[in-house]
Amino acid sequence: MTTTPERPALDRLLSPRSIAMVGASNSPTRIGGTVFGNLLRAFPGEVHPIHPKDEVVQGRTAFRRVGDLPEPVDLAVIAVPAPAVVDVVAECAARGVGGAAVITSGFAEAGPEGRALQDRLTAVSRETGIRVIGPNCIGFMNSHGGVMANFMITPDQPMPEAGPVALVSQSGGFGSYITNKAVLAGLRLGWFVSTGNEADVNVATVLRHLVERPEVGVLLSFVETLRDPEVFVDTARRAAELDKPLVLLKAGRSEEAARAAMSHTASIVGSARVLDAVCRQYGVFVASTMEELLDLGTIFQDGRRARGNRVIVMTSSGGAGVLLADEAGQAGLSVPELPAEEQAALAADMPVPFYGSTVNPVDTTAQTTAMPGAYSKVLNAVAASPSADMLAAVTWAGPGPANDAIVETYRTTAKPVAILSTAWSEQFQRAGVPTFTDPRRAMVALAALAAQSARRPAPPGPARFTADAARVRRARELIAEAGRETTLLESTGKRILALYGVPVTREELVTDAEAAVEAAERIGGPVAIKAMSYRLPHKSDAGAIRLGLRGAEAVRAGYREMLAEVARREPGAVVEGVLVQQMAPARIELTCGVQRDPVFGPMVAIGLGGVLIEVLSEAVLLRPPFDVDTALAALGGLLGGRLVTGRRGLSEEEQRAAARVMTGLGELALELDEVAEVDVNPLRVADGVVLAADALIVVNHE
Amino acid sequence: MTTTPERPALDRLLSPRSIAMVGASNSPTRIGGTVFGNLLRAFPGEVHPIHPKDEVVQGRTAFRRVGDLPEPVDLAVIAVPAPAVVDVVAECAARGVGGAAVITSGFAEAGPEGRALQDRLTAVSRETGIRVIGPNCIGFMNSHGGVMANFMITPDQPMPEAGPVALVSQSGGFGSYITNKAVLAGLRLGWFVSTGNEADVNVATVLRHLVERPEVGVLLSFVETLRDPEVFVDTARRAAELDKPLVLLKAGRSEEAARAAMSHTASIVGSARVLDAVCRQYGVFVASTMEELLDLGTIFQDGRRARGNRVIVMTSSGGAGVLLADEAGQAGLSVPELPAEEQAALAADMPVPFYGSTVNPVDTTAQTTAMPGAYSKVLNAVAASPSADMLAAVTWAGPGPANDAIVETYRTTAKPVAILSTAWSEQFQRAGVPTFTDPRRAMVALAALAAQSARRPAPPGPARFTADAARVRRARELIAEAGRETTLLESTGKRILALYGVPVTREELVTDAEAAVEAAERIGGPVAIKAMSYRLPHKSDAGAIRLGLRGAEAVRAGYREMLAEVARREPGAVVEGVLVQQMAPARIELTCGVQRDPVFGPMVAIGLGGVLIEVLSEAVLLRPPFDVDTALAALGGLLGGRLVTGRRGLSEEEQRAAARVMTGLGELALELDEVAEVDVNPLRVADGVVLAADALIVVNHE
Incomplete structure (x- = not known):
């Protein structure tokens, strides 16, 4: 269940036995002086200042260069001007230093030149294996190891009492707030790590590291952009296994804030709704305010559990x-x-x-x-x-x-x-x-x-998913029928859905009126007919649909009139065929689909559909793979539970059927990377049955 | 616009020039000692202790009885055992005392005997004119007048800095919280009044008094039960006129809390949703937490205003x-x-x-x-x-x-x-x-x-409403047709709605099949037929409805089959007639109705209707009288605004038509006290038109 880190672990960086500081200063008002003063507060091992001129820094013998260090220290704290940072980190790597905490600003947050500097820093880390936190961060605190590699407080301010709470934050300024508040409110903060611009290490990788540490009992995090979503999800699973609560505060939810976040740490801001959904799915608590983040730390820090909710x-x-x-x-x-x-x-x-x-x-x-x-x-x-x-x-x-x-x-x-x-x-x-x-x-x-x-100890749903090669092959043959078109015909889309177990309306694709009449007879009952054309994604706007046709005469006349109307309204549209389709009854119309989030990848959405879809945009989201029970639980959360508990809401049978549609779409999304978007709307529900009455599938041809 | 108080104003009680305390004690740990000590802190006038034995209380010469007081003081603070309180208050009234603050507990909150004591206290207040706050309260603070008639803090604790903020609270314990917090957070609290069991004065009457005081700039309030809703609404209007923000925190929103509130101050808890709606309508801020109440006090206390929302x-x-x-x-x-x-x-x-x-x-x-x-x-x-x-x-x-x-x-x-x-x-x-x-x-x-x-300076909507006597007479004739029945026939209900300008479906009430056929012809298009019976409020459950009948044959057959089914399913139901009704198209179905809140009286509700009504219970509420603009604004708030902004949402014409239905129902509710409930569901909306397709009116016969 745990990931194998491909890179050296963060132990040496975050729990060092020896430290050097490049940019250590004798001036207490400079950041290099504050950080070095903090380093000297509680660290039991050696702390070596590196200084180009001063012989002694705050009472410690200084070295001229990293190369002069008497030992390959575990941690180098770096607070030199931005243009010098990359070379210093490279020197550290050459000297065998385990990791660097880069306090310096002036990287990706500072425009194209800074961006280029940061890319070089990332490259050095990748090539040499040295782990890096920052740049543009406030450093970190490991109270258990006596490491105050930060300037979140000054050396004369009181330290928070060490304890089981760990906070990982992109924002460094947050560190000042949380340490002051922790002192004030009695939060026993054992760890604080700010990750800044995340040239190497990010919030997810630090959380993944800390969740395994025995002294950590509660994980708090503050992010603007969540990088490494797989590591985050894996951390959530591991936290659930170890019964360590994981709490997330996410900034950049509104457009106003997204713009602010972009300018200040060069972040790409994912969808807040998707992040909320993923957290709910994997048992991560989402704090809605700064104070709530601290409050949850406060309630969880003594490790008590309740036997019920009374x-x-x-x-x-x-x-x-x-x-x-x-x-x-x-x-x-x-x-x-x-x-x-x-x-x-x-x-x-x-x-x-x-x-x-x-x-x-x-x-x-x-x-x-x-x-x-x-x-x-x-x-x-x-x-x-x-x-x-x-x-x-x-x-x-x-x-x-x-x-x-x-x-x-x-x-x-x-x-x-x-x-x-x-x-x-x-x-x-x-x-x-x-x-x-x-x-x-x-x-x-x-x-x-x-x-x-x-919470049940095991995380919900299967962790792994194995693709069905035969099904993938068959689906790709159907996709190939579209040639270079990106939006599949409804008739094609439904055949693909059927491969994934999604019940679709009985229907046949025909190319003349008499075939339509015969198809209608085989289907039985009133039918709908729809003109299939790659140029007509919005069929009703183009008159490309007729509903409720009963009997040969009506089907024949409808066929003729419809094609005439399409020809008149959309003269350029080639009609590939006409879909003759069962009219599906509906007590409730749902909409179910797949979208791809830039951070978390495919997400299956389900919500109310039909006429009200624009009025009511509430939907629940699940990240595949997930099982039917997870889908059922998500359905139960729609509309405050009223969709399943209301007198005319979904029956149990209908809930199971809808849940199977969701798992089917989840598998489709995992197996077919080229499917950019699926929109099943409406999914008609009545009498224990759900039926996809329309389907839009959009593909990317690479 | 302002109410004329029928009873002596609260000036003498709350801004006294002289004070006596019955139950003043020399023991600083007793409530009578704490309150008396507080009274001595800052009051510039005379403070007379009343004590049965001690000659001197905390350095002041004591009097044996209220009757012995050298002057008719403005305020008597009373902290004697509950059984003695009523007589003491009567004595005070006889001595010409202006008002009493009764700290003592053991009244309505303590069971039937206490309830009886409290009723006697109320009676003394009504009969003699003496104003009373409490019983079962923590007293009050008027910093501007130097009056600390309370035990919310002890005489040695710091006082909050005096300022423009006034807090009125049923809960006394809240006083301790707020004064401590005010000292901590810099809230400049000039007034705190706890009203306790509200035998005479209640939160609304105190707010109404304080809103006029020049030193008060911000009004905060905490209530469990809002008594005197008219006074509260009047206070809100006056606060709007004077540009003094009024903020309300309401306890007892959940069922759990309602039970707690009932037991602790013998309150009847009204609907939290109605209170929220009334506050929104009249410009009162609803704080969602204790801290938010204080936060709003903090932002408003310097009296600044913003020119916009940037x-x-x-x-x-x-x-x-x-x-x-x-x-x-x-x-x-x-x-x-x-x-x-x-x-x-x-x-x-x-x-x-x-x-x-x-x-x-x-x-x-x-x-x-x-x-x-x-x-x-x-x-x-x-x-x-x-x-x-x-x-x-x-x-x-x-x-x-x-x-x-x-x-x-x-x-x-x-x-x-x-x-x-x-x-x-x-x-x-x-x-x-x-x-x-x-x-x-x-x-x-x-x-x-x-x-x-x-905010515009004038409060929204007309303050007064004049009934239309002719319309009331006509409506009462229709109601009389129901005899002793409480649920009117749909056909009757719609005729009443029509009197109030609510557009209803074209329809005729008939008593035989041929008349139904003729009515259907006059109405035109497909029709619905519905069996009218006082025994069949849920028509579809009894088979008492047929939809979409076209042509004489279908109407005739439908009529026969429907009555046969009703006779079979509900053998006891007398059918008064059959309503032949236009089938109204609907792009959107709304539901609109009237309910009577135990606190605020009639409330007009509008929300999404039709099949989804149980799934989606969101609705907005307005208290009549209100004008069309207010109704339009309320519609605009439905479903987060999407009902009016969505592509298939209500057009402007439809919004105006729906708003007129709301004002019509509001007038109906004000004119017809006997109407307990109106439920128009569905109100069908299409093509710029809204039509009441069904109507349920419930009346009380007194």
Whole structure:
């Protein structure tokens, strides 16, 4: 299940035993001074400055050149002007250095010359095997190894507490935000890696490396462009196997942002919808904001898992309790009413008279908080409730008995806990109590934890797909019939679909009216006739279609009139034949197709079709290969589930049939690279049957 | 446009010149001690403790009873056990006290006995005219008047800086959160009022009072149950007239939360969707989280307005810039590319070589931040850009030149500014610089500000509606035909709709087959026939409908077969007649109706209809009276705008026709109180025409 890296692994680069810095400076306000100062903070091994003139840099003996280094260090940190970088990296490679972290800017983000420099840097890395992070990055932090190879904070600022959270980010500036925030909010950040322009290493390759490391329990990532999608998907599978949550924040979702991203790290921005779909399919959490990325890190860092999705809410503020219950419901969690005996037991510990609630939310009122011992007793009872899998508790208090009780209960329960507080208290941070400053943020985090806990250990669907050579041959023969045409005739497209198990309307291609009459008789019932021409992709606009013809006379007349109308409207169009087609009934019309994403490749889409397709553009997307169960689950997510649960929604039989259409299109996309696009619209659904009533297949001839 | 309060205004209660406290205590840990201590903090007038035994409370001479007070104080704060409260309030009224803030719990939230106590409290207030906030509240704060009549913080905790923000909340616990957060985040909170169980005063009445106060510029509110919807709507109109933003956070949206709210303040929870719709209609901002409520307070508190929705983003972190641009786009703001000459001017102030961007987001890179003067120059140029109406700037820095520059630019520009920072800096708080800790939160706030700025000063639609007596009479004659039946026949319903200008299908009610044939001829084209019976509300389930009948033979046969089937399936159903009806074409089917919300009364709904109605439950809601323009705007919001912009969406003519159906139903709902529900489904749309093809009207006979 794991990929074999073709290139030297990232161990020497990211977990070095010795370090050199080219561009180390004695000036603390220069980046070369800040980074070198940080390197000296905690690294247990040798840190060698390289400096053209100074003998000593920040107390360490400097070397003139990389070639003068007394040993082939594992990591070289590079902060010299851009034009010098490539040669320095080449020198490093020659000296046997394992990897380089290139802080310097002025590469692909800085126009054509910089682009050329970066290409040379990539080439050096490829040719020599030296691994490179950056250029144009803020460096990285490996707290476990004592490596502060970055300028995200200055040497005098506090370091975040080391822990199981790893963050990998294209953006370097994000590193400053996250480290400051981590210190503030108690996120125990063991790793931060910024990848910058990604001349060699990218976010996916770093995640793939870190997911295997035992000290890493939670993977957070921030990307603008996801390179190496296969590595990313493989990381997601591996993270699922190891039960390590993987969270992604994606920038560049809007057009405004796409333009900004392009200009600042020379990125190609893929489709945000496709990325979301791929993440859902492979179990990656998509954070919708910066703070949510941190919140998920916070809830996951203690490694707890929930046995179900039931939350018990304890509050001394009724309003906050209601908001928490609200957000629990919206996040898909339940806040079950406690059974009478549990309520009675809770009530016994409450003040008398008691004006709160023991139902859940358990509202202790402010009185309980003030009573010595009572708050703690109730909180422990609530945490021990067999009716709930997770605990959310509210505190507006400052240091004192209530907060002491929260810390104590957190320590003694194995259940996941989320505290709603005005701000992050130092006491909770020290104790590792996950704290959230808004009810929604608390419940979104608990819901993610519940989802991670409920996940089956194996990733969904088959990992490998084997093409069916005979089917491919037959499909290519059909494609060849189109010659140099790129849009296949509907009749050809449907024959290809049939090869992949997609049920299509009964139909025959004919070339004269009498043959049409005979075909209509064989098909039975009313028929549609459609003129097939490479020049008429939009048949109804050209009058190239007649619907609901019954009996020989109607078919004959329709045939004649249709061809006359086509000849009048589109005089240049050669008609290759006429398709006589069963009229398929439809209670619901779906549309199903294949598109190719520049990042993730083929994606199968399914959504509502027919007249409303433009009105309702909602669709779900799956990346092949996937199995029927995955397709069924995706269908179940359409229109908020109403497509399958509505009274007139898809029956189980129809769902299975539609799912098989999806898997068929997925196989088609994997087997036939030359198929650029498939559009089955409508896919008519009625009486347990789905039928492709029209099909558009576009091919690339290379 | 303003309501005339029937009861004494809230001035004496909320802006007292003298105060007494019943239940004042010498023990600082008791609520009576905390509140009294708070009262002494800043109040410039007399504060009299009332105590049965102690001669002096916290240094002030105590009185035995309210009757002993030397003067009829404006405000009495009451924190005595629940059973004593009603008598104390009555005593206060007798002594001429203006208002009472009842902190005590144990009323409606505590079961039937408490409910009875509260009813007595309400009665005393009504009978004597004394205004009451609470019971079961945390009190209130009027910073401008120096009134800290609450226990939301203890006397030793810092007070939030006074300012233009007013928060009115049913929940008292929310007060602790908001005051702590306000201190933390620099929200200048001049007013906080908790209304608790709302025996007299409620959130709407307090908002209505505060909107008129000159020192109040921004109104925030948190409600579980909105009582006095008319007062709320009136407040919204008045807030719009005065250009004071009104923001609402509503708890109890989910079923889980509704149950919690019911148990904790004895609330009836209305429909969250209706409340959202009413807020949209009247220009009230709906905050989706606690933090968003505060964020909107933060962006609005300096009173700035934007001339448009263009944002310029300045960042030293490319990634943060992209996220801000993303969120701007998602919030409906634009991040326009700067013209070449502006970019050139910016570039002149940047370091050389410069690897950032001047496009917008303007990415200065970290180098610029470090260069003395450069950051400030660029920031000022960016703020002065004629290409943008608002400024969003990123800083991860601590105190220093960059943050000084931000404060200076904020002071000198008149444009709205939002700063994205890791945390709230003291420096920004002192200077009042609006700061946000997440890109989404910053852009949601700026978008709200842009929306407030773009608002036309007058509230939309007519405020008053005058019933048409002749039409009401005619409609009631038709309703009377149903006798005691509550669901009108379709044929009757359509005649009522026609009175209100709703176009209905051509149709005739007949009682024999030959009359049906003749009616079909007069109507023309294919017809539908439907058996009319009070026992058959679901006609198709009972076989009581035949569609697409053409010609005398088909009508005659259909009539016979239909009645036979109805007789077989529903032997008990009396058929009052058969409706012969035009078959209306439909490119799109809508559904339009009226429902009555327990809080806001009649609401007109419109959404997609027909087969998909259960699959797609999205609809927009309007509260009558409203005009055609308001209806058109609501239609434009359906399905994310695609219903009116899609290629096969509604034409302008069809939009106007649908809007007139909505205003007609709105008038119907206002004129006919006995109509509980109207359901026009489908409303068939084609070729510029909309036609009600079916109608269900349910009436209450009182």
